[in-house]
Amino acid sequence: MATVGFESEPCEKLPVNSCRKDPPISMVMFRPYRSSYDLPMATAFLQRIASAPISWGICEVPGWGAMLPTKRVLSEMSGLGLPATELGAPGFFSDDSSELKDQLAEFKMSMIxxxxxVVLHDKTQEKATIEMALKTSKxxxxxxxxxxxxxxxQTWDWANPEELTKDEVAQFFKMLAQVDQICKDHGLVQVVHPHLQTVVETKRDIDRVVDNSDVMWCLDTGHxxxxxxxxxxxxxxxxSRVGHVHLKDVNMKSVPPVLARQQSIMEGVQKGLFTPLGQGDVPILETILALESAGYQGWYVIEQDVAITGEMPGLGEGPITGMKQSVDYLHNVVAPALAK
Incomplete structure (x- = not known):
């Protein structure tokens, strides 16, 4: 199995529940944590908080809202002490890999x-899915x-999910395994992300994928x-199957019209579907405590979907306000709980 810039630690240095002949890929893919194994749990946790451009309102959906400049977003991320980010919407970062790395290097950040x-269940999209997976992995x-x-x-343009047929379910798992292998061939770990308006949306969908595959998961607390x-x-x-975490809090009173397809995800976000961490109805603290107790060593990405629906906010205003509240929650509520 290829890895990216990380030699695995000796088994005796890994959390007890991860000692096995072949540690799960989630335990050997995270460059920042070579020194975190021996750190107190709270300190190691705080070193692994990151974010994503969507938390600054960056989204490719037409009409989503105003888009902040890349340099400003990275500056604000870095200013909050976040050492890494996800890629975000197409066009937000440079398409040139060398230039993209320079954009990150200016703020001493890395890319997660x-x-x-991905369209996995539709046999007519098999070639397109493989090509996309190869291109993205590269x-x-x-x-x-x-x-x-x-x-x-369901479709590349995000049509509402439909009940899969027996043949579509078989195709889904065939393609999921192929994408997983493509990722491994490029030194990546694939993590499946349950999400509103996808074919892995409900607990029933999640159970089906858990029970019929061995892929890793992105535990998105909100979705x-x-x-x-x-x-x-x-x-x-x-x-042991959680390879990545998205931290997202939710105002559950805003959920019914989105689940009923009476509102789009964009409309839900614009009306306050997601909240700063600790201000919604998701058990953020308890979920993190469970993961850390089990020896999870991966990233916690604050993925707090927001939309800038008014004018371009001034410096120090806008999405950074909610992000600061989320970071403060992790520092002032979660970290002390981990230190006990």
């Missing part, structure tokens, strides 16, 4: 990987990323909660 829609490899965050969608999955239960039961 990115959210990648790009991630070039920029030093480690994570291919798969979101299995899993919306879909009916208890994130604490998932963290405790499947910790």
């Amino acid at each position: 990987g990115g959210f990648t829609p 790009k991630f490899q070039e920029i030093g990323a480690t994570h291919f965050v798969s979101a299995p969608v 899993m909660t919306i879909g009916g999955q208890d994130t604490v239960e998932f963290a405790k039961k499947y910790a």
Whole structure:
């Protein structure tokens, strides 16, 4: 198995529950943590907080809202002490890999990987999916990323998900395995991302993929909660299969019209579907405690979807306000709980 710039630690230095002949890929893909194994749990946790451009309102969906300049977003991320980011919407970072690395280097940041829609169940899209997976994996490899965050969608333009037929389910798992192998061939770990308006949206969908594959998971606290999955239960039961975490809090009162397809995800976000961490209905603290207790060593990406619907905010205003609240929550609530 290829890795990206990381030699695995001796087994005796790894968390007890990860000592095995072949540690899960999530334990050997994270460059920042070579020194974190011997750190107190709270300190090691705080070193692994990152973010994504969507937390600054960066999204490719037409009409989403105003888009902040790349340099400003990276400056604000870095100013909050976040050492890494996900790729975000097409065009936000330079398409040139060398220039992209320079953009990150200016702020001493690294690239984790990115959210990648994939059509797995539709046999007519098999060639397109493989080509996309190869192209994206090559790009991630070039920029030093480690994570291919798969979101299995109904169609490339995000049509509402439909019940899969028996043949479509078989095709889904065939293609999921192929994408997983492509990722491994490029030194990446694929993590499946449950998400609103995808074919892995509900607890039933999650259970089907867990039971019929061995792929790793992106535990997204917001989307899993919306879909009916208890994130604490998932963290405790499947910790060894969690390769990545998105931290997202939700105002559950805003969920019904989005789940009923009466509102789009964009409309939900614009109306406050997602909140700063600790201000919604998701058990953020309890989920993190469960993961850390199980020996999880990966990233915690604050992925707090927002939209700038008014004028371009001034410096120090706009999405950074909510992001600071989320970072403060992790420092002032979660870290002390881990230190006990």
